[in-house]
Amino acid sequence: MILLIDNKIKPPRLVAWELTNACNLACIHCRASAIKDPAPDELSTAQAMHFVDELLEYRPIIILTGGEPLLRPDVYDIARYASGQGIRVVLATNGTLLTPDIVRRLKDAGIQRTSISIDGATVKTHDTFRGEPGAFDAALRGIDILKKEGMSFQINTTITKRNLDEIPGIYDLALDLGASALHIFLLVPTGRGEDIEHEEIPPDEYERVLNWFYDKSKDPGIQLKATCAPHYFRIMRQRAKAEGIRITKETHGLEAMTKGCLGGSGFCFVSSRGDVYPCGYLPALAGNIRQHPFKMIWEESAVFNDLRDPAKLKGKCGICEYRMVCGGCRARAYAATGDYLDEEPYCVYVPVRT
């Protein structure tokens, strides 16, 4: 685990790139506060291509996200340009706009996997979450098209109080549909998510759902990943220790190789205007790619260098024996106190080390 405990600068392994802020849906929790029309100052196609050139230095997996990335007509050109240089490119969509022709074009542009967001096991829960009647059926149609066209897909689910009871149902649905993976996101109160802050699940429910997730991670057939739930990496270790199992890639898959939050150390988020952030949920600006080279922002910005240094963590996260593998959600800390280095507010664990 040496990999996790040195804080020197490593290349970004994943870059989530919000191609546009526009969206055809209006989800209640949307971190992007996406609206129908794109902002007037989104990156141009030429600026987008230039950014791809800058990423060649590091060759991260690029997640094309939004807003709804399919609303950007040059999504295919950008994907083709990056994948043509050997970069792995994936797409995150709400799935409602997919047609067989669009999926063929995405495949042709080199998109290797697509994620579809499903936030309820029932029509009612998903549609009220996503602010649009018919969204659930349209997302399922989208999945059906991906399957028919032979595109690998995963399901992304945001957990809040309103869908907590349906998470096992979403898991069963993901299995039935043949998804390669189910990635859970825990609500972060940012963007429109701030308006439903009261729907964040309480810390003891985090423990319950993440322990359930650990149990499920033993089922073969679907890859599970907890995103924006750094506590999972503590729970995984507590559970494995209780079971007398050593965590290795063989026993715990990719989760064994990574840590709670990669924001600023192996991951960053780039907005539709070129602003660079540790993740899409933490509005601590590291720089803008129109003003500075991405390399300079990644390597020199104060916020990224703060996040690379576990010694800077405050409160109980700062003394926690799990701080190297968890580190808390910096976006939730920021939302709670205005300081992204503060302790994670949604964690029940009391560190034993003083």
Ligand code: HEM
């Ligand atoms: C296979 C390995 C993958 C890993 C290790 C991974 C890891 C991550 C990480 C670390 C984050 C950031 C969470 C944070 O901010 O702390 C993230 C976010 C995200 N991932 Fe993945 N991911 C993977 C695959 C995918 C794929 C294949 C897709 C889509 C097809 C995807 C879609 C997303 C999206 C949409 C976000 C949120 C970006 C935003 O802020 O809008 N991921 N992922």
Ligand SMILES: C[C@H]1O[C@@H](n2cnc3c(N)ncnc32)[C@H](O)[C@@H]1O
């Ligand atoms: C990429 C994934 O991020 C989810 N997403 C959008 N806004 C938020 C938020 N405030 N908190 C957590 N997840 C969110 C989307 O629903 C999508 O599934």
Ligand code: SF4
């Ligand atoms: S969460 Fe995604 S689908 Fe929903 S409004 Fe935001 S960008 Fe659109």
